[in-house]
Amino acid sequence: MRKFRTFRKFQWPAALFLLCLPLAAAAHSGATGIVKERMDRMKDIGRATKVIAGMFKGDQPYDAAAVRAAADAIAELAGPAMTEKFPAGSLDKPTEALPEIWRDWARFEQMAEDLRREAAAVSALAANGPAQFGEGYLFDTSSDAPAGPAATRMLATCRACHQAFRQKD
Template identity: 30%
Template sequence: MKYGLTLVAGLLTAGVLGTSAISESHVDKATMAAVKARQAQMSLYAFNISLLGGMAKGEVEYDAAAASAAAGNLAALSKLDQSRLWPQGSDNETLGDDVTEALPAIWAADSKIMDSAMTMTEAAVAMESAAGEGLDALRGAMGPLGKSCGSCHETYRKADD
């Protein structure tokens, strides 16, 4: 009887630990999928901004249609629901710098991340309106767009070493 109770207790413990490990494994996969998705979205931002920035700097010949398309992409990206891309615990301190540059400050109670996201959306929409209207209009919209990206990165992204 004594060995039977020990065996049952051991099996229950193994079951609980096994279930916990499976749950943690699932959370890790979901968290990693979210990190990869948000990094892909950031790459799309960068891809479109680099074209607009290149035009604004004179490194790329201004093309109203291409500028409008890139700005439209930015505006659409900025309006996507990103709530599932930023799960608690998907920061660089939890996952490591080799996985993400997102700082834990994003999830702090006093975080202004939603304000930053709104500013980015407003700047992207303004760029969408300006991009096809000529090089001067594009250049005028570039400053606020760059500032909106930069302010968020300065506050919520690990600085490059």
């Protein structure tokens, strides 16, 4: 049996990130239209991310099929599927989106696309197990690279986009 190194580097950022999810989920009853649609999709992404992070943290036993399914779900909701839910100026309450999105649309699109690519990498590497071996493996989908670095990178993209384009609670 192959053994995987512990996932220390990942644990703190993942724990902090998960703490933020329930807060976010509480904040927006009353949304309608496109704002509600994208909030609902972000919530779906949040749920899928919890599945993945729980396993990389070691809270649940690692289940490659579940990681793959969750990562596929995120990839499908990222990229253009995400950005099309942000038509120019769609800032109806209770949105947490910031007007910076349309001032720096290229960067917003790039981050949505990064998320799509990174989630696809997590899916492709899921069968190799969770271990964290470092940057060199990040998008090496042809080897037996572990899924950990790609998952770490994916969570960093969630955070980076929220920091730039979403109101703080």
